[in-house]
Amino acid sequence: MEEKQSYTISIYSENNIGLLNRISGIFLKRHINIESLNVSGSEIENVSRFVIVVNTTESWARRVVGQIEKQIEVIKAYYHTDDETIFQETALFKIKSDLLFDQRQIQNIIKESHSEIVTVSRDFFVIAKTGRRPEIEALYDELRPYGIMQFTRSGRISVSKERMDISTMLKEFQLIN
Amino acid sequence: METKTLTKKQEKKQTTMRISGAEAVIHCLLAEGVDLVYGYPGGAIMPIYDELYKFQDKLHHVLTRHEQGATHAAQGYARVSGKVGVAMATSGPGATNLVTGIADAQIDSTPMVCITGQVASHLLGSDAFQETDIVGISTPVTKWNHQITKASEIPEVIAKAFYIARSGRPGPVLIDITKNAQFEEFDFSYEKCTGIRSYNAKPEIDKSSVQQAAELINSAKKPFIVWGQGIILGQAEEELKQLIEKAGIPAASTILGLSALDSDHELNTGMVGMHGNYGPNVLTNECDVLIALGMRFDDRVTGDLNTYAKQAKVVHFEIDPAEIDKNVKTDVAVLGDVKESLQELMPLINSNKHEAWHEEFKKRYAVEFDKVIKNDIHPEKEGLTMGEVINQVNRASKHEAVIVTDVGQHQMITCRYAKFNKTKSNITSGGLGTMGFALPAAIGAKMGDPDREVVAVIGDGGYQMTIQELGTIFQTGAAVKIVVLNNDFLGMVRQWQQLFFDRRYASTEMVNPDFVKIAEGYHIKAKRVSKREDLEAAVQEMMASKEAYFLEVKVEKEDNVFPMIPTGSSVADIRLS
Ligand SMILES: Cc1ncc(C[n+]2csc(CCOP(=O)(O)OP(=O)(O)O)c2C)c(N)n1
Numbered sequence: 001m002e003e004k005q006s007y008t009i010s011i012y013s014e015n016n017i018g019l020l021n022r023i024s025g026i027f028l029k030r031h032i033n034i035e036s037l038n039v040s041g042s043e044i045e046n047v048s049r050f051v052i053v054v055n056t057t058e059s060w061a062r063r064v065v066g067q068i069e070k071q072i073e074v075i076k077a078y079y080h081t082d083d084e085t086i087f088q089e090t091a092l093f094k095i096k097s098d099l100l101f102d103q104r105q106i107q108n109i110i111k112e113s114h115s116e117i118v119t120v121s122r123d124f125f126v127i128a129k130t131g132r133r134p135e136i137e138a139l140y141d142e143l144r145p146y147g148i149m150q151f152t153r154s155g156r157i158s159v160s161k162e163r164m165d166i167s168t169m170l171k172e173f174q175l176i177n
Numbered sequence: 178m179e180t181k182t183l184t185k186k187q188e189k190k191q192t193t194m195r196i197s198g199a200e201a202v203i204h205c206l207l208a209e210g211v212d213l214v215y216g217y218p219g220g221a222i223m224p225i226y227d228e229l230y231k232f233q234d235k236l237h238h239v240l241t242r243h244e245q246g247a248t249h250a251a252q253g254y255a256r257v258s259g260k261v262g263v264a265m266a267t268s269g270p271g272a273t274n275l276v277t278g279i280a281d282a283q284i285d286s287t288p289m290v291c292i293t294g295q296v297a298s299h300l301l302g303s304d305a306f307q308e309t310d311i312v313g314i315s316t317p318v319t320k321w322n323h324q325i326t327k328a329s330e331i332p333e334v335i336a337k338a339f340y341i342a343r344s345g346r347p348g349p350v351l352i353d354i355t356k357n358a359q360f361e362e363f364d365f366s367y368e369k370c371t372g373i374r375s376y377n378a379k380p381e382i383d384k385s386s387v388q389q390a391a392e393l394i395n396s397a398k399k400p401f402i403v404w405g406q407g408i409i410l411g412q413a414e415e416e417l418k419q420l421i422e423k424a425g426i427p428a429a430s431t432i433l434g435l436s437a438l439d440s441d442h443e444l445n446t447g448m449v450g451m452h453g454n455y456g457p458n459v460l461t462n463e464c465d466v467l468i469a470l471g472m473r474f475d476d477r478v479t480g481d482l483n484t485y486a487k488q489a490k491v492v493h494f495e496i497d498p499a500e501i502d503k504n505v506k507t508d509v510a511v512l513g514d515v516k517e518s519l520q521e522l523m524p525l526i527n528s529n530k531h532e533a534w535h536e537e538f539k540k541r542y543a544v545e546f547d548k549v550i551k552n553d554i555h556p557e558k559e560g561l562t563m564g565e566v567i568n569q570v571n572r573a574s575k576h577e578a579v580i581v582t583d584v585g586q587h588q589m590i591t592c593r594y595a596k597f598n599k600t601k602s603n604i605t606s607g608g609l610g611t612m613g614f615a616l617p618a619a620i621g622a623k624m625g626d627p628d629r630e631v632v633a634v635i636g637d638g639g640y641q642m643t644i645q646e647l648g649t650i651f652q653t654g655a656a657v658k659i660v661v662l663n664n665d666f667l668g669m670v671r672q673w674q675q676l677f678f679d680r681r682y683a684s685t686e687m688v689n690p691d692f693v694k695i696a697e698g699y700h701i702k703a704k705r706v707s708k709r710e711d712l713e714a715a716v717q718e719m720m721a722s723k724e725a726y727f728l729e730v731k732v733e734k735e736d737n738v739f740p741m742i743p744t745g746s747s748v749a750d751i752r753l754s
Binding site for chain 2: 013021022029062063066067070072074075170173
């Protein structure tokens, strides 16, 4: 049996409303759970970038990327292992304001975890932490005993170590045609 | 629209006219060379139908009796003519009735453009009358789809739709047009689409892969070609023939590739797959180089993948990159248009003959003939067999007819025994196995090439799934010949029940109506045959008819189709009985 591991799938695409539906359908059909999904702009104007994290085998990652690339609006898709990418997630913690003053320990936690205070109001304050999943989870575990009013974590964002030369591809299209 | 497309200005001076979106749709279709559309009207598409009325001398609309019929007719038309088939329907149920045909066209790579009406854009998302999210519903089964809410989008989107449907690996496209966009007036002009930057229809051929393919083919002692519908879609029939003749390679077809090479060609060894021929299936596991041309290693072709052609080096010529290594790991992949790739390959191929190897196929054929074919087409038992009917059709058609089949035993028997000497002659639902496909597809096939004889061979089950299209045949005068092979069973399912479920015939027996009377009710000439001595004359009479003709043949109720590779078995373990 081929081993499963975490793969980051990066998709460059035209900005299209229906595309997310098409792409998620490709995973759904094969019962591959999307661990995280992030859609944003990219280094190219009007080109979107999807970063999708899945836990699957290499051969499935390759086939899924093949099916994704086949979609008309997809310019190019790649898959990478964790070693081949630089990646981060961001989490927000909403916490009662009085704790910040009553519990000295909280200030230490914030400092040691390299997180930052985004805002402080009368009732609550918000901590943001960017990093790898285990760091965010460690911070979560440390804060939990004090009471977390809200917690949320973003999908993975990642850039590859290898070049992903979309601009050249797009220029070539203009030249050939 | 965000997508960057390339367009070609029309030859004629570009003029704009102020017209409605609905009228623009007609002009777009005409500009794409469409002269025939299939469809069914309803509220949300009435503005377009109103324009169809005005343009009826230029653009012919065929009213099918169900929207599913419109899609299958468009598919039959596309597969015989090589052009894009067009189907239209209203919103809601009209649109959802298209879905089966769209899914069929997607899996069988048939170029088709479907146009659906949609509720006015201010009503979208409000659960309005006959509102349905057809773009969402059709997403997994279309090559591309798009909803238009403004008239000004119509030309660019339709141009793109036709480009996508017919280019690369063809497929179905659905365009959903809201009613307000159909009414709205705008300045219309049309430019054909010639490229989309995020879509590479035809990968460039890598010369070194062609070189490697040639080396493998030249060094092979036991090479074997399996070709698929890609040969037909890529118009590479002549290249296929040249290759097998020059290199002396025995070849077999997938079900959808049939008719790309003359059935009686010396090196044509038949069909691979679950009910294919004995030799090509078994010898897949003995060849040393397997050359796959425009085919996708469907599971009904390969059987158990873990034991499929493991001994062979695999060369795969394919236009769709996602098919490479999807099911079978290749040693050499030649990506690109199969016609161009084969043209590059030919000069590198040494003339050869593999007579001893070819002999292996002939030996297997003799076994299959003795155990199966003889009894199928020259039976000695009393009941009529499906095979002998097809044999009579062959004799009457002189191998020139387009043969359209539905799904089931009759389909497998027909694809096994029908003879073809022209390409684009075997029209069947391969990938989806859609019962109800044949009758409407035959209508489309006849209209796609009116000079050709079209014979639809259908089971009594599938016939009743789209039997209402007899009305379309009557109304349009489409001269299709319909043969229903009636075994009063859902035969293929019954066969599986017999073989794998201890003959528990759960819901497969059919109590059928008088099919002759039904055809006659539609004013179609009809006949029933149940005796061998009447068969030949009846088939001849049907084929000689200038008009549509219905022939019911009462065949043996519990015959089985063999050979057979049981699901999950190896091609080497194909059963002859
Ligand atoms: C729409 C649809 N429903 C169900 C099936 C499953 N199925 C495959 S073959 C078959 C039996 C077909 O019977 P009939 O049309 O009488 O043809 P025969 O096999 O007897 O030649 C069935 C039910 C199918 N392929 N398509």
